[in-house]
Amino acid sequence: MTRAEMLCRLKEVAAESVTPLRLAGGAFHVWSQLPVTDRCSLEAVRGALYSAFALGQYAAYEMFATRRLMPGEAADVFLADLRRLAVLFGRLPERALACAFVTGLPDAGRQTIRAGSRAEGLDLTTVLVRVTTINGGKLRCCGVGSVVVEEVPTGRGASLETVVVEKRPLGVDIVLGVAGISALGGVPYCPRLSILGRQPPAARREYDAELDAWVVQGCLVPYDEGRRGTARVLVPLMAVQQCIKSKVRPVMGYRKLNSFVPTHRADTDVCADQLWRWRRHGANVAVVDLKRAYLQVHVEERLWPFQTVMIRGQRFRLTRLAFSLNIAPMVIKAVVRSVLEQDAVVQRAVLPYVDDLLVNEDVLSAERVVVHFAEFGLDCKHPERAASGAWLLGLRVQAEGRELRWVRDNPVGASPARVTRRAVFARCGRLVAHLPVCAWLRPAAAWLKRRVNQLMRTWDDVTDNAALRAQINYVARRLNTDDPARGAGCVEGEDMVIWTDASSLATGVVAESPDGDVIEDACWLRRDEATHINMAELDAAIRGVDLAVAWGARTIGLRTDSATVHRWLDDAISGRARLQTKAHGELLIRRRAEIVCQPSFLPIIDGGPSRFCVWRPLRRASAAEIVGHLEQRFLERRAPEEVLADNDTVFRGCQEAALASLRRCRRAPLRLEYHAHPYLTVRISELGPSGDASPRHALHGNVASRDSDGCGVAGQ
Template sequence: MGMGEVHVQLLSGPSVTMSALVMRTRPLGFDFVMGMNGINILRGVTVRSLDDVKFGIEESEVVTAAATALQRDVDEKDFGVTYDVKARTWTVSWKWSSGTGPPRLQDTVSEYRVPQAARQEYENELCQWIKDGWLVPYSKVVHGPVRGTIPLMAVVQRNKKKVHPVMDFRELKSYLDVHTADADVCAEKIREWRRRGQRVSLLDLRKAYLQIHVHQWLSSYQTVVFRGMRYCLTRLGFGLNVAPLVLKKVLSTVLSWDERINSAASPYLDDILVDESVASAAEVENHLSRHGLICKPAERVHEGARVLGMRVWGERRGLFWKRDNNIADMPEKLTRRTVFFLCGQLTSHLPVCGWLRVAASYLKRRANAATTSWEDEVTDSKLRFMIEETLKQVKRSDPARGRWDVKGDENSLWVDASSLALGAVLEVNGDVIEDACWLRRDECSHINLAELDAVIKGLNLAIAWKMSKLTIMTDSRTVYYWVKDTLSKKARVKTKASSEMLIRRRLETLRAIVEEYGLSLDIRFVSSAENKADVLTRVPKRWLGPERDQLACGAAVAITEQDIAKIHVTSGHPDCGPSRYAIWRGIICQDTASVTEQLESVFLERGAPKELLTNNATSFRSSLFGEFANCWGIAIRYRCAHVPSGNGISERCHRTVKTILARKGCSVAEAVYSYNVMPRGNDAASAPANQIFRYEVRLLGIDEVRQQNQSAHDQHRYSVGDRVWIRHPSRRCDSRSLEGTVTRLVSPQNVEVDGMPRHVRDLRLVTSPLPTPGELSASEQPDVVEEDDALLIQVPGPARGSEDEGTIEEGADSLERLQLRRGSRERRPTQLCQYSDL
């Protein structure tokens, strides 16, 4: 028959108005059939049984009534908020710092200059505000006299490429006191959200501040002029100092009305992270909408979402994040403000930045040193070069990325310190979750004290993550033993440094933190190359050098080498750094004669030093040792009694050699060898042996034996497989040569014959085979007298007549004497002399 509107009232009291279709006959035999549109108006329906049916509006009324009974008005020190149950609106009224507001604000500017490119979007947004009732025409009867004009300006949001109208509340804020002790901190909220796991979604309030009304009697302080007309802002404006606190309080109040929703949601300003393992995002969204807060559609983080300025997405292993803001280009005019703005874009609140964090901090320190105010132009050309280099490196390989979801109990804290900065890296199950660095002041405190400060700062970072089990990784031996002895209480901390009391105070602070928070703490020593915090304490070396070559003057004078050495020593540079090369000699007893004997053998082999640093043993204090030193022209310096640190290098070498000896179970000589070939840095050249010798010392058990391969360009007289004659070692003309086969070519002068190296001058190619021993007559075969004679080959001479035989027989004795005759000069055995006889 037609359509109309009907008023439906439930038995429990709530009533709604909905559209209805009127028919002549009852549909399906019922007086009234409700469709989905009607159910939506009633906010859903729950059917538990045939006689237990409830609509969503009934439950919401109950919840609203309960909420009203719990907390309808919120009263804080700097503002008050009231919730209207029927209108479902929140209204705020701030409190003046002096108790009463100013009679009138002094601002007279209605609008700041708006860029022409943003003008159209800026005006369209303001027109939408007027259409939505956020800006209402000013009426003196309704709003009272005008007490202030808020200047309008346009702000371009670079990430979203949007233009937003913003008001300049600076004068109005000067009359308000804000208590920010309970304000949310972005870094803390990020840590909380990353502990929520992988099943999370993100909700965002739509125009969050503009959903909160401002009390009517305060609207006269928020008047604006747009297109020649004056309007009153009836909502909470973005930029007012109390706005974030008001929004936080309203959100926390609404969420607290449902315990399950409150445990699932974690708000930060207008963003709400929902743990869907506790409650779904739709439930949280419906709960907020029932109490006057409208949200945008929820985003599942696993499918990709922007979370607090970072792009977060899901993979098989979990959730990962990276930077979601564009890196700005190098500004034409460089001021302190632009440098700080650029460094804020690079690091800001990102949890992991690696080398970029210390680089940005150093750039800001350099900009502070080059300017006196925020708008001063930076004329330091080297600073511009540093910024350009940093931007290129970030665009090439951005270190701001990592694992988002944090779970596990294997927590490691890597700490390090340098003369420039302190660094700390927090790692969970092998993934770096956060890093931090702190630039050091220009001070002369010892590096061990800075390493200890890094441990304490890193421990504070771990406590912020609420970690109870932690392993500290440090590359400082001293700090390792300090902390280990402090935690275990096994031994008293030993230090005689000038900062002894500062060191003990820090160690006591460390112990108090561990006891107060109930931490299970362990510490391990790692090398600098393995320390993940090392990169947070360094900048490129070229950044720390002078900007340009420094001018210097000099004079040409005649000076001897002794004077040069004296000046070098007295200026505090006694040498160019110790090589730490160790030489070991065994002595029978610890008397002066044995000591001087071994020292003299070392001096004869390697040369005598200019100075000897020894302890106060009697063997070094004797007159015989003094004579020995005077003979070699060596100065002797004795360390202080009972102070082994006076000869620290030797003491540490002695300790290290004994440690190697105990662990390997080898000889002392091999332990000293291992000490000498052990690198002190990242390259083999830092080993003590490689600093002494001009060749690289081969490592026992590591460097393999490699046969030298001959170049194809070498000319060889023989080839592998050639049959050759081998000249007899006696080189006598009647000695028979041996026959062999070339098995390997070593060099053009050296070949191996049947596995024995032979010189090519002792070899000849075989052109015709020799007669075998079977072919020789019995008289021609040589007699074997000794075992060594088997190597001799006797070649029979030609047959002679009978006449000659008699002649030979007669002179045989004389011939034998001539062949075996030795020189007539008197031969004396060689006398071996000691070096003292020379």
């Protein structure tokens, strides 16, 4: 309509007479339906066409919100279309139009203009013509487009969105941003890792010296593309400061590559579990650590193109195993295990944890272990005796008198200045971590984590809650004067005393040796305060027994201040009385009591082809109880030809009674044969007319206990 009016004014012709001739299709039908008087009014025709074909206010707003700068479209055209859509649903102020315009720009231009707008308060007109280059110069944006770029040496290409300007930026045809570099396989930026450029000068020198040592040792070798082919991956190399060891370690950023390397974590060692084994390995122990363990493992040549780095403008290939590869600890574990399996004595003397070795010198000297590993090309550091002071998986162990004692080895640091969930959890992790004994500190750390979870929804929200800050400061003050992280370094024997208790807030367990040394403690905050205190006391007793079983205790002394729990467990273990209670959870209580006492079962296995097994629960392991189950089985399925039982005293005690039961069930002449250890075998054969024994199936039996998942293994 506007162009038609302009043409009519130019030709000095009435627009009302020309407009119907320029309309077609639906527009002409709309004009023909108008009254005759309205057909001669240009305003009436324009209003009718707008009502028929213009977007509604809702559709116009939806298109306005999703409108983006198209490839090849000029910025002025984009802004004009935004204005047109804004008129259809209601006029917007210039500031709102400027925000919509910047939002519709490509990523690179949008971030730059947003930063400039915040810093300089740019209006819509200035935003339209402003594009800031890398060196701070300003160029006029002519539009956007799409180009295909290709890296000449590798032939790798990518399609990139571009912002078109009038002049060459920095004197070149194209300037690549971060998105363009990543599309061509460049270096991604990881904000959570310490980047080399942000390290202090002293750390920078240490980092450069470490890289030079890698080059001298052959870990880093200049990459020869003519011989090895084109490098497949360029891995970022970063400097990470280790505060505990006070050194800088070069670390390769394998985040992208790790996403393509599957890992199997079922055989992963848990530090806390391994610490149990180390403390049970003996008092005369020494620690041997592999020297630069990961750099001693060579990588196959065909994998070199996948781990190349740029150092001082030159591409190098890493020929050894990198620390940050997700499967690196599993590889080290497999290598160490393979070396230990070459000598049975070394394997019996050494308990490994990744690249750390604990040697029981009552079996083999630590120097002999170092020589054994050197025979397979693995260098070890000088052994550290625990009696002289050594580091054992985060514990500082040394001799006090004739015993080994451990204390905390990690610095706890100061309280966080900004209280966030992330900072509180990190603080609590440094306080308790995997330390076996923490006493009052363990429930205090658990309480701080619970409180910060209640106050904040995200990990980085900052809170100024005065009560939480006071609790954090109280823990810090008490920790400075009374750090409970200490205990016995060596755990011996199979006897253990378990103290358990429960309150409205938490349940706790303490494991002690018969001499009174605290071995380990544990604490769990209660979630459901409505649970009866007797149930909480019973749960604490079960957890205490689990803790003792994990330590390998065979004789457990359970201590509880609840008379009710004492009666429940005593009745369940002794079998003197049936557990009875008026509580609504009687079945649950009985089941938990049975878990503590671990009832015995009599497995009866058919020795024929079926190998069918029947489990009979035993109220007590006595001769009368076992004979009763055997006689019931013989009456149901007839007596067998022979009975094979293990060498338990219970079976020896029921021998005569079992034979009498067999005679009653078979009522036939019998012949007895006895076999020695490991099984007491009673062979009973029925004599036929010719004096030959008729073959029958056998029954094998032993007294066993079902394991935690309800299954058991019957010895035969």
